[in-house]
Amino acid sequence: MPMSVDWPISEHDFAAYYRFAPAALALRECVRLKAVRGIELPEPILDIGCGDGLFARMAFPDRQSWGIDINPAEVKRAQATRTYSTLICGSVCDVDLPRGFFGSAIANCSLEHVPDIHKALSNVRPSLKDGAPFVLIVPTPEWTAQLATVELLRRAGLGDLARAYSEGIDRVFRHIHMLDEDGWADILRPAGFEIVESRPIVDRRTSWAFDVLLYPSVIGWLVKKATGRWVISPLLRDASERVVWNLLNTMSSRVEAGPGQGEHLLICRAIPSGGTSRR
Numbered sequence: 001m002p003m004s005v006d007w008p009i010s011e012h013d014f015a016a017y018y019r020f021a022p023a024a025l026a027l028r029e030c031v032r033l034k035a036v037r038g039i040e041l042p043e044p045i046l047d048i049g050c051g052d053g054l055f056a057r058m059a060f061p062d063r064q065s066w067g068i069d070i071n072p073a074e075v076k077r078a079q080a081t082r083t084y085s086t087l088i089c090g091s092v093c094d095v096d097l098p099r100g101f102f103g104s105a106i107a108n109c110s111l112e113h114v115p116d117i118h119k120a121l122s123n124v125r126p127s128l129k130d131g132a133p134f135v136l137i138v139p140t141p142e143w144t145a146q147l148a149t150v151e152l153l154r155r156a157g158l159g160d161l162a163r164a165y166s167e168g169i170d171r172v173f174r175h176i177h178m179l180d181e182d183g184w185a186d187i188l189r190p191a192g193f194e195i196v197e198s199r200p201i202v203d204r205r206t207s208w209a210f211d212v213l214l215y216p217s218v219i220g221w222l223v224k225k226a227t228g229r230w231v232i233s234p235l236l237r238d239a240s241e242r243v244v245w246n247l248l249n250t251m252s253s254r255v256e257a258g259p260g261q262g263e264h265l266l267i268c269r270a271i272p273s274g275g276t277s278r279r
């Protein structure tokens with residue numbers, strides 16, 4: 001069986017996420033956390049599209065970081081957890097940021113949602129110190145191809161249904177930019193960034209488990225639409241965590257990791273002004 005880049009998943013991470021998020025989302029965040037830890041992100045860190053801040057809290061605890069998010073409800077939640085030393089509510093495309101201030105930046109699954117991506121990157125670049133690392137986690141163009149439902153529909157000769165399912169999922173997740181590594185390099189370079197390293201994450205095993213877990217996660221999605229939160233009672237979640245964790249591991253151990261990748265983790269560098277790239 002091909003080695004999985006994502007597994008084993010940490011039960012500690014899964015339990016922490018599952019308390020507040022649907023199992024499908026918790027699984028993907030665990031994979032991203034595993035991939036991000038160990039990457040040196042000098043302070044202060046700029047977290048772009050920070051959401052509720054849980055990712056930052058778990059990926060780089062006790063580091064000085066600023067969060068930006070366009071959604072006031074997310075900013076309010078992040079504020080309550082005191083994850084960030086400074087929080088900005090607004091669009092990454094036009095918020096005022098201090099110049100040459102940040103030692104690094106991260107955008108965990110946020111930039112693929114921003115229509116004017118060039119404006120966003122051009123606004124971020126001057127706020128970073130020259131040479132600062134910038135980590136992007138973004139979906140690949142083929143991320144839905146290795147979902148269980150899509151693969152099974154294709155195998156059954158139902159290609160149109162498989163395509164409709166893929167497109168429906170992208171609409172739900174509001175993905176605008178789904179590019180390969182060269183596509184990202186072309187967008188990053190004019191804004192003053194170069195890709196130093198690209199790591200494939202979210203393999204077929206994760207994608208299958210994610211897709212199966214999406215079905216019960218619809219309940220969480222409806223709860224979020226109604227209340228703004230994924231989960232009504234974290235205590236009830238604690239009671240079911242062990243069962244879901246065991247199910248997840250049993251299910252995923254039966255799936256081959258496969259060659260595809262659902263997301264890129266791109267480690268970029270802010271090209272020094274007037275300087276040359278390393279490539």
Ligand SMILES: C[S@@+](CC[C@H](N)C(=O)[O-])C[C@H]1O[C@@H](n2cnc3c(N)ncnc32)[C@H](O)[C@@H]1O
Pocket residue numbers: 048049050051052053054055056068069070071074090091092093107108109110113114
């Ligand atoms: C999929 S969530 C990821 C949240 C967070 N990074 C995490 O790891 O949990 C994407 C986030 O990007 C934010 N976002 C989307 N467009 C944005 C923009 N133009 N400026 C700032 N934040 C934005 C959304 O409000 C949302 O919180």
